Amino acid sequence: MSTIHWTEMSTPRSAHWHSESATPPPGRVIGADDRMKADAAYRLACEDGALLWRGDFHNARQLLQALGRRIDRKPSRQGGSPAESFHLHRRARGHRARVLGRLLVLLEGDYCLNLRRAPDVRRACVEAYGPPSEPTAVSLTELLGVIGAHQWRTKGVEVPALGARIHPHYGVFSPVRGEYVDLVAQAPFPAPAAARAGRRTAFDLGTGTGVLAAVLARRGIDHVVATDISPRALACAHENVRRLHLTGHIDIVGPGLYPPGRADLVVCNPPWIPARPTSAVEQGVYDPGSSMLRDFLHGLTAHLEPGGEGWLILSDLAERLGLRTRDELLDDIKAAGLHVVGRTDTRPRHPRARDTADPLHSARSAEVTSLWRLASAQRSAHVQAVADVLPLTCAGQGTADPQHRSP
Structure with missing residues (x-):
């Protein structure tokens, strides 16, 4: 010292x-x-x-x-x-x-x-x-x-999607921005493979307080494995899972990003801004070089069960600030062997989006937060091959528009 x-x-x-x-x-x-x-x-x-x-x-x-x-x-x-x-x-x-x-x-x-x-x-x-x-x-x-x-x-943060409070620890990002939690609470789950029908598994990468792992468990995921690189976050998630009586459904492991094995669903809400953090709590906001984002994308196919999906929750604030382009994001998705199955967007509700005195108000007021549904490109090619041999009346039914936007 x-x-x-x-x-x-x-x-x-x-x-x-x-x-x-x-x-x-x-x-x-x-x-x-x-x-x-x-x-x-x-x-x-x-x-x-x-x-x-x-x-x-x-x-x-x-x-x-x-x-x-x-x-x-x-x-x-x-x-x-x-x-x-x-x-x-x-x-x-x-x-x-x-x-x-x-x-x-x-x-x-x-x-x-x-x-x-x-x-x-x-x-x-x-x-x-x-x-x-x-x-x-x-x-x-x-x-x-x-x-x-x-x-x-001590007080906790009320999370309407859980109907309960989450208690953040010092140095762990607090779930005060509820829009990203709501996206995870409402997105449709991928259908489990026939051999595992009735039992769903999920990974929550960078779990922080454990809020998204708890949402997934409350939605019916049978087994959630939540990870983080921060010992403070791991301790925080452990405590919140215990408070919510979800210890039988959620395992907290780490430090690290991906746990061993595969899952039907892999969820990641990485820091949204590619810049250097200057304190522990800023690590939940700033990701130098988008390293966590890229590690998530490039490790996803190896950790998805057949028919599984990866959910990337990401704001476009970095794009509006000129720190990353949409083409760069799509190129990273493609380079990782992934395909966009669908996307749901929402607008931020936090007070800073309405603060006209904020030097970044123009970008914040236009910000959109998205849940990107990603699947292995090999899976998409297989689905397309099956569709090509089906009768014309069936081909294309049930596919998702990757540009879908929620109201």
Whole structure:
């Protein structure tokens, strides 16, 4: 672990440094309390210094807000293209996170926050960081995220498709965007092969909270195997499956993408934006180089039972931002030996789609989220060969339009 050093009452001190976004420890740290002026704090933070707060907790939060207002005074640059606007927006958010992240607090060896009017953060920190060990310095913004995650974990998120709540853990993407859950809750299942009629199996890749695995089990899938590369997500999914009394139908395995074997249905909701995440929770949104998307596509045929389907849940926001084209997606599908059986689209319902102050509002307001039904191209060729020898009155019946759009 990295270490930070500072002087307090003429005594040199040090503590471990922790950052979920892998921010290196600041080289210059000074103690600060309620006497610190916002302008002085802002100058220090912009010069890569850091403030270790030793005053009142609520005053620290007010100072954080004051720093944010000073950041916002500088007009943001506007890009000429959607892609340039996106990268400028990410750069501005990164700058904001770096400046605000220079206000630090010290967690004692038991995660106690020894500040006036500070809340008891010990349970929230154990949930996020694991068992305590030694005094550790973290940014106040990170700690506030830990506190917020604890509240979400305690309260849960209502999922209408389940008629129940899902309880997200710290660092695990929360299912607050219900449209993708509804797509999985409503899409028609592929017909099981005759030898396995009556028993359906499914894989849920990148399960996160386990919400889609739970939806599949509640819809009647007999056995769901859910995977993730994140230990936090695996623990979160385990807890949610237990809460929902679905342990007899869902197995959580990992870390990894594909489990061994084959399934009638393979579902994947990869991160939608091909860009680098800057924190643990952003890994549910950003996928550098679309690596998870491509790994899903290129591993699918080897993990599908005969007659099975892969469901890809993907937003077109990356396309509207100029970060990926529809042709690139279709080329990847074809290169993986897959065929589009059908597609169902829906519009986002989250508040950001209606936020006209958002620099990316134009793209967000037009965003479409789709469930792509994919099958092995060999299966499609076999189906077509059978159709070619059927009477003309039967040929083509029951096929799906790959360009189907829901209302």
